[in-house]
Amino acid sequence: MEARLSRYIWTHTSKQQLWILLVVALSMVPYFLSFDLPKQIVNGPIQGEGFEGPEATQAFLPISFNLPGFGEVNLFSGFQLEREGMLLALSLVFLLLVIINGLFKFYINTYKGRLGERLLRRIRFELVDRVLRFPPSHFKRVKPAEISTMIKDEVEPLGGFTGDAFVQPALLGGQALTALVFILLQSLWLGLVAAFIVAIQAVIIPRMRRRLIVLGRERQLTARELSGRVSEIVDGIGTIRGHDTSNYERADIAARLGRIFKIRYDLYQWKFLVKFLNNFLAQVTPFLFYSIGGYFALQGRLDIGQLVAVIGAYKDLPGPLKELIDWDQARQDVQVKYAQVVEQFSVEPLIDPSVQAIAVTSVAPITGALAAVNLSVSDDGGSKVVEHVSLQVRPGEAVAITGGSTGGGEALAEAFGRLTWPETGRIVVGDDDIHDLPESLVGRRISYASSEVYIFHGSLGDNLLYGLKHAPLTEVVYEGDKAAHRRWELLEAKLAGNPSLDVNSDWIDYGAAGATGPDDLFAKVREVLDTVLLTNDIMALAVRSTINPAQHEAFAGEIVDLRGALRRRLEAEKLSDLVVFFEPGSYNVEATVGENLLFGTVTDQARWENALESHPFFKTVLKRAGLHETFYQMGLEIAGNVVELFRDLPPDHPFFQQLTFMAAEEIPVYEALLQKVRGRAIDDVSEDDAIKIIRLCFGYIEPRHRFGLLSEDLMSQIVEARREFSEGLPEDLVGIIEHYQPNRYIASASIIDNVLFGRIGHRHTDGSERIRAIVRDLFESLGLYNDVLAFGLDFNVGAGGKRLTAGQRQKLNFARALIRMSDFYIFNQPLLALDQRAQEQITRNAFAFLRQEDRKPAIVWVLANPALSELFDRQAHFENGHLMSDEAVETAAKDSDYKELAS
Helix, strand or coil: CCCCHHHHHHHHHHHHHHHHHHHHHHHHHHHHHHHHHHHHHHHHHHHCCCCCCCCCCCEEEEEEEEEECCCEEEECCCECCHHHHHHHHHHHHHHHHHHHHHHHHHHHHHHHCCCCCCCHHHCCCCCHHHHHHCCHHHHHCCHHHHHHHHHHCCHHHHHHCCCCCCHHHHHHHHHHHHHHHHHHHHHHHHHHHHHHHHHHHHHHHHHHHHHHHHHHHHHHHHHHHHHHHHHHHHHHHCCCCCCCHHHHHHHHHHHHHHHHHHEEEEEEEEHHHHHHHHHHHHHHHHHHHHHHHHHHHHHHCCHHHHHHHHHHHHCCHHCCCCCCCCHHHHHHHHHHHHHHHHHHHCCCCCCHHHHHCCCCCCCCCCCCCEEEEEEEEEECCCCEEEEEEEEECCCCCCEEECCCCCCCCCHHHHHCCCCCCCCCEEEEEEEECCCCCCHHHHHEEEEEECCCCCCCCCCCHHHHHHHHHEEECCCCCCHHHHHHHHHHHHHHHHHCCCCCCCCCCCCCCCCCCCCHHHHHHHHHHHHHHHHHCCHHHHHHHHHHHCCCCEEEEHHHHHHHHHHHHHHHHHHCCHHHHHHEEEECCCCCCCCCCHHHHHEEEEEEEHHHHHHHHHHHHHHHHHHHCCCCHHHHHHHHHHHHHHHHCCCCCCHHHHCHHHHCCCHHHHHHHHHHHHHHHCCCCCCCCCCCHHHHHHHHHCCCCCHHHHCCCCHHHHHHHHHHHHHHHHHHHHHHHHCCCCCCCCCCCCCCHHHHHHHCCCEEEECCCCHHHHHHHHHHHHHHHHHCCCHHHHHHHEEEHHHHHHCCCCCHHHHHHHHHHHCCCCCEEEECCCCCCCCCHHHHHHHHEEEHHHCCCCCCEEEEEEEHHHHHHCCCCCCCCCCCCEEEEEEEECHHHHHHHHHHHHH
8 A cells, every 4th residue: 555645645636636726726816805805995985095076986897907018908997986886896896705715615625525535435445455355364363343443433534634635735825825925015014923923833833733643643542442342342241241250341441441531631731732822822913913013004104904904814814824734733643544554454465456356257167176285274373283285175076074173174174265375385276276266266166164154244145145146247227316326326436446336236146056046046045944954943033023014915914814724723633722812702811911901912012111100091991890909919919929939049040931020130129019018908009009010910821820810700801801902092002002803914923923813822841842833834835935934034133143043153154155056165164053963964964965966066074073974985084284094985885875865
């Protein structure tokens, strides 16, 4: 990268800088005229100079000039105006000059802003581009939060300075020089005084501000380190809590914040000292002007108009001068920032840009062997993890690598996957070094998966298909405003040195997945998900998700129809008691009291809690139904039982998972509340306390909690009160409850709840598993399985995929590699988070998947279970970084395994 910021700016914006400098030069003309005009107004129409008589006139806007050899040339004699007319005309000219100067400033500042933002876009893209070309080893030495902070925050001032780099000194210097020249023309002595003060400011203030630059650099470095440290706390929160080191982290953060505070406080002190001195010097000059200029005016050596003009001109002198000094400080400050960014991003060796050049067309298959030639790889400490290893993998060959975590096979797989670079030796494809080949070849024809997984924030489906997004394959046609916006995007991308690739295009390479388009891609996706045993996990995510029935009207209708099919299936299998369905006129014993009373789901929990506490509707209905005091007594029983049973248990005890009405941290609250209200009638208890007691009833389920509080009569009362809750709901509470209707999809409920339209009975210990299996079978038989699975693929996996389990993340990463039709698959213990049985099943599934349809890609698999080596053609055994053996696996056993897999 260019070492000096000013040279970098000039290289990329020279044409624009020259244009704006020309505009700045032109703006000096009306700027100078705006200084001279007040003198003409004061001396002319106001004091009467040139208007000796009442009827005297003067020419306004005459156009004449002298030409050598020709004398005076008069193009326009002007308008003859009297004293009042001249005053008005000159005042209007002054107003016009103010407008013209303002328009110049508006244009210059707007142009500078666009120029700065464009260069900021360029440099940010260039930095991210360099990150994409960093060598693998460099990522182990930097913190992601520090890199992102530099790109996001630390280069921000560079964009603001870009427009000011050349324009600001020209503009401000021109304004200051214009004002100073004007003062000198009016009075030499006053001009010398102004020049002397300006010289002091120009010399002393920048020297004092050097300390500010040092402090600013320290502040920037400490803030960057704080960002990286906070990122470490977020990523390592499990380790911190597991080792009880949270207070150590607090102490570390407090120390860092204290250091930042000291730097910032010193910065403020020095900054305002410089500001005080600068303001003092700026205010001394008007004092000298008033005293010395006034004395000259009294002596007749300076007229009043000149004095007014000088004072007016000086009024505009400190501003540009101060801003010019600020510009010099900003210049030094951003140069320091830029130098630090350059230092951090000047990493060698960077991947050559041609290696990552985009390739829209399909690439030819790899026909040569993948081989390590005299390969040595070292870890960050310099220890050899692979030493002088040579191993060749021919096309179509399956090679098992064994030897454990210290053998060296994992490091070899990382070298094959280009995650580490050799210290000596080479990784070759045919006769070519793998690091010299374009990524469009090796990144598509060689797939790599390991146990170290990164899942991007977004949907599960986006992550699954991530490895197919190599280049934009379709051209999007834009119309109307979108077309104009796209043209603007292309122009700005070109001017900022960014690529013009359309992110809205279809980037998925369907052919690389063995599909012809979106229609048959889903079949490939499901096949891969079945292979890695991820389908059931995604289905579980899907059925627990909610959908908008207005957007998926046909699907919602089919789910409602599925309710009847489920009932018939359960009756046929004599499992009618597996699900207790919601019926408008009966009490569902497997649902909460609240669900039975409202006969629906709460759509806004916060609004419901507030209404329950403060809205009179609920209290009125409960009293009218005779449930108010009953629920209060019932709530007392629930609170007493829970406090007695659970108060001595730790908050993380699994028993608390069975409570639907009280959290572990609420037990001390209700224990104190019971002591407060025990033995008192409900009328003697405060409204807030009564509500806290009554609300416990809404989460009570008799078969689950078994406190014996629900009698047949009470259940009948609740069913009778249901109608008032559904029909008498006031307007301000409309929408807070979505009522159950047998022929309507419940938007606020999950897909599985809509299918069941009831609650699973507690009589069957494996009820949840059995009902899920039945529902999945119904989805399959009625052709809804793929539709539901698609909703699961839309599941947002969260930052880093943290909404998935470790096993699910590894399955997803493995599926991401399998879905691509590659020539070589490098699997570096990709399923360590799974149990041994699951690993073995998925491994066998993967072999069957990769060997179908006459496909025979090469497979290199670092095995955690050596017993699986029977599936491979060869077994390479490593110990302490050395290849100890490379032998063929028994052919008969391997062939029988393949036949078993194929069947």
